[in-house]
């Protein structure tokens with residue numbers, strides 16, 4: 298059996314999105330000197346957008362990266378330590394401490410762990426999508442819809458999110474097109490009915506059995522048009538050589554990819570932290586304190602990693618502050634081990 302030193306930290310936060318950074322600001326101010334691990338996407342999803350127009354306090358809007366950098370500065374000012382690191386495994390040990398392993402094999406123990414590791418929007422992987430992400434291609438209609446007022450817009454997807462986004466975008470769009478690769482939508486009847494009403498009014502055009510093949514445009518001029526494939530049998534992309542598949546170009550000024558998010562929770566799978574069937578963390582919720590507690594004492598969840606509905610910067614920040622307060626209240630009852638203390642701990646067989 299190998300042994301190695303493991304550094305102990307009072308609190309570790311996974312993620313430097315809005316939830317993690319807000320938690321870090323609050324935890325720093327509560328003298329919990331959190332170690333905040335950046336993950337693969339320092340700053341989180343908001344760094345993908347150049348204009349955040351709905352974050353309170355910035356009437357002229359603010360760039361996503363600038364907002365994140367200001368929050369990082371604020372967190373560090375209150376004693377948070379930001380570091381690179383991707384959490385790969387978390388385990389609650391029998392002694393009550395939480396073991397946190399990183400993908401580079403660094404190991405920490407901590408008394409309180411806040412999972413603020415967000416969710417990643419799923420994308421299609423079609424040509425033009427990556428290049429134009431933030432320049433007319435978006436995964437967030439609530440965030441970006443208003444920038445394309447008066448344009449024709451395409452929504453890709455057939456679930457609740459796609460229906461909701463299409464419905465929302467009719468406020469701004471000339472026509473909203475929905476491309477769904479099958480005949481039937483997966484969405485709830487409520488959303489299908491709302492969309493059908495708008496389709497009857499001519500605000501939405503539904504394109505069933507249709508898939509996006511390519512987005513054309515440039516970062517300078519935005520989206521110019523898209524190429525779509527259609528086949529009455531569904532899944533046209535898988536049947537491009539089929540004589541029943543036709544490809545068409547459609548002029549649109551924006552594309553919203555609404556095919557779901559994947560919460561970043563793999564590293565919690567070996568714990569008793571509860572998740573829903575898609576991997577979103579379940580927290581206590583409800584009224585009063587402890588709303589961000591998970592089923593494992595000392596592990597808290599905040600932001601998009603918990604919330605599959607609102608998924609906004611301001612709601613993520615709100616949950617981040619709650620998690621730091623909940624964690625601080627939890628820590629009050631635990632004896633303090635000096636942060637940075639190294640213990641020699643078995644690399645395997647901890648339990």
Ligand SMILES: Cc1cc2nc3c(=O)[nH]c(=O)nc-3n(C[C@H](O)[C@H](O)[C@H](O)COP(=O)(O)OP(=O)(O)OC[C@H]3O[C@@H](n4cnc5c(N)ncnc54)[C@H](O)[C@@H]3O)c2cc1C
Nearest residue numbers: 312313314315316336338341342384415440600601608610
């Ligand atoms: C293009 C786009 C535009 C948007 N515009 C707006 C807007 O204008 N207004 C608005 O309110 N909202 C907007 N949103 C939504 C908003 O960005 C999210 O709701 C918010 O960022 C969620 O914050 P979060 O901290 O929960 O998660 P995220 O922002 O997803 O951050 C997650 C963090 O966790 C880290 N992480 C992941 N896995 C690990 C791991 N294993 N170990 C350690 N760290 C890890 C990541 O690296 C990242 O730092 C937009 C989203 C997108 C995609």
